[in-house]
Amino acid sequence: MLGLKKVFSKSKTSTTSPKAASSFNDSLSPQEKYDYLSEYGSHILCLMNADKGCTYLSKNFETITGHPYAAQLGNNLYDIIHRDYHTRLHEILNAPTADKKPQQLRCKLQHADKKWYWYLFLIHPKREGEQGEHVCVIENINDNMVTQNTLQKARLEAELALRSRSEFLANMSHELRTPLNAVIGFSQIIESGIFGHVDNPQYMEYIRHIQESGFDLLAKIEDLLEIANIDAGRVTLTKEEVYAGDILRLVTEAQGHHANAAKVSLNVAPAQKDLLLYVDRLKLQHILGHLVANAIKFSQPGTIITLEAAPSPHGLEIRVRDTGAGIPEDKLGAIVVALQEDNCWTTVSDNRSIGLGLALTREFVALHGGQVSVTSKASEGTMITIELPRECIRSASTKQPYQLYQAVH
Numbered sequence: 001m002l003g004l005k006k007v008f009s010k011s012k013t014s015t016t017s018p019k020a021a022s023s024f025n026d027s028l029s030p031q032e033k034y035d036y037l038s039e040y041g042s043h044i045l046c047l048m049n050a051d052k053g054c055t056y057l058s059k060n061f062e063t064i065t066g067h068p069y070a071a072q073l074g075n076n077l078y079d080i081i082h083r084d085y086h087t088r089l090h091e092i093l094n095a096p097t098a099d100k101k102p103q104q105l106r107c108k109l110q111h112a113d114k115k116w117y118w119y120l121f122l123i124h125p126k127r128e129g130e131q132g133e134h135v136c137v138i139e140n141i142n143d144n145m146v147t148q149n150t151l152q153k154a155r156l157e158a159e160l161a162l163r164s165r166s167e168f169l170a171n172m173s174h175e176l177r178t179p180l181n182a183v184i185g186f187s188q189i190i191e192s193g194i195f196g197h198v199d200n201p202q203y204m205e206y207i208r209h210i211q212e213s214g215f216d217l218l219a220k221i222e223d224l225l226e227i228a229n230i231d232a233g234r235v236t237l238t239k240e241e242v243y244a245g246d247i248l249r250l251v252t253e254a255q256g257h258h259a260n261a262a263k264v265s266l267n268v269a270p271a272q273k274d275l276l277l278y279v280d281r282l283k284l285q286h287i288l289g290h291l292v293a294n295a296i297k298f299s300q301p302g303t304i305i306t307l308e309a310a311p312s313p314h315g316l317e318i319r320v321r322d323t324g325a326g327i328p329e330d331k332l333g334a335i336v337v338a339l340q341e342d343n344c345w346t347t348v349s350d351n352r353s354i355g356l357g358l359a360l361t362r363e364f365v366a367l368h369g370g371q372v373s374v375t376s377k378a379s380e381g382t383m384i385t386i387e388l389p390r391e392c393i394r395s396a397s398t399k400q401p402y403q404l405y406q407a408v409h
Contacts, residue, residue, distance in 0.1 A: 039063070042140070047133035048076055048123070050093040055133055064140060066112025082108040082116065092123050093134060100125060106141070118145035162231055169228035173221050180221065184214040223356040230363050237280040237367055241394055244309035244318070245271035247281065251288045252307065258293060263301035266292070269308030276394040277316070283364045288320065290357030291384050295322040303381075315370070315390040321383040327376040335374055361386070368392055 028036070038045060038058035044065075047056040053075040061069040067080060076093065078086055085107035092103045105121040117140060124135040187210045190198060198204055229235045245268070252259075252266045259266045277284075288307070295305045303323045310317055327335070335358070361384075362372050369389045376382040 044138035046136045046138065048093060048136050049133045050076075050090075052133075065109065077109070080110045082110070084108075089121070095125065106145075117142040166228045166231035169224050169231075173225040173228065176221050177218070180214055180218055184211060184218070187211045187214065220356060223360055226360055227356070227363075235363075235367065237283070239278050239280055242277055242279065242281045243271070244275040244277055244316070247277070247285055247288065248307045248309060248318075250285055251292055254285075254289055255292045255296065258296050259305070262296050262299065264296050264299045265302075265304045267304055267306045269306055269310075271309050275309060275311070275316075277388075277392055278394050279368060279388070279392050280364075283367075287357070287361040287364050287386075288318070290361060291320040294357055295320055295324070295382070298322070298382075299324040311393065312387065314387065316388040316393055318386040318388070319383055321381065323381040326378045326380055327374075327382055328378070332374065332376050358384075 039060055041058065041060050042064075044061045045056075045058040046054055046061070048054055054072055054077060055074075057069040057072060059069065061067070061072070065080070072080070076089060078089075081089065085105065088105055089107070092105060095103070102122055102124045105123065107119060107121065108116040109119045110116050120139045120141045122137040122139070124137075126134055187207050189195070191204065191207045191211070198207070226235070248268045248271065252268055255266065292305060292307065299305060299322050305323075306319075306321045308319050308321070358372075365372050365386050365388070369391065370387045373385045373387070374382065375385070
């Protein structure tokens with residue numbers, strides 16, 4: 001360090017005048033200038049020889065590691081490199097000289113404080129025919145390695161939590177289905193009067209409510225099971241050719257009873273006769289049924305719910321539009337944000353779920369390569385748009401719309 005002190009003492013006088021600065025620069029040898037510059041570098045430079053060990057170290061080695069650099073000359077830093085990496089370092093230093101590619105070695109190096117830190121050794125091979133040193137550039141990458149390890153641990157924990165949730169949902173769905181089937185089954189037996197007629201009309205009305213509630217709850221359990229399957233990656237598409245108009249008619253027929261009970265009208269906009277789709281028909285019907293049922297639930301008597309499908313510049317758009325009260329602006333924003341997240345059925349900013357139906361819609365549409373968007377205005381209604389890519393449209397088919405509809409129905 002005496003040489004560096006000499007350099008620093010001279011550097012103070014170098015600011016007095018350009019002439020003094022020139023005199024200072026001229027008074028330093030190339031080695032002194034290099035040592036002066038390397039003192040402030042973040043990369044440690046060294047020369048390694050397989051037989052003689054470390055023959056040179058830049059002066060910042062002592063600043064970075066806390067070890068006296070002179071004590072490391074003559075060995076290959078084995079006393080401060082973790083022993084798990086000694087063999088690999090030995091292999092690199094003794095590799096054939098024909099290999100001109102620099103080798104990388106990530107290893108742990110112990111500082112003077114006895115703590116281990118991650119370093120990257122970039123070892124350039126010696127020139128062919130020489131017995132000289134390898135040029136080694138050493139970089140402290142401890143912060144990056146700690147960050148990567150933290151992220152890796154967090155990812156594994158998240159995957160474990162997701163797997164546990166999927167298994168819980170699947171087990172819960174199976175356990176709930178058995179008693180619920182019993183409730184629905186016994187209510188149907190009572191309604192049929194197999195073991196005796198129920199004379200009280202009020203009791204018969206209660207039985208019908210039990211059945212309807214049971215079927216609704218069973219549908220929600222099936223949705224939970226679908227979510228568990230999506231989490232576990234067990235959901236696949238079974239695509240087939242089907243006309244858009246046929247799917248819309250099937251959905252309105254399935255929801256017709258609920259619409260009549262709520263005194264809401266269902267309207268299917270005319271679809272092109274040749275608008276043939278290549279989609280998973282059951283999943284598409286499932287999510288459209290959810291959207292229509294939800295629109296019925298929040299629509300006032302006398303309002304209209306419209307289903308329409310039409311080509312778009314990017315493929316196909318299927319829209320479910322109602323003329324209800326609309327969604328408040330703050331809740332609409334939370335729904336839009338939730339639909340953009342991977343696990344969109346988790347709670348959103350207002351601590352309310354977006355609903356299983358809309359969550360499944362997002363997931364099933366994503367499997368098709370599409371996306372879901374929601375727009376709403378107060379007192380004007382809400383429109384949910386399903387955007388499917390061009391791959392979901394077929395330009396022609398030998399089947400006839402009516403025949404296909406009859407087969408699907």
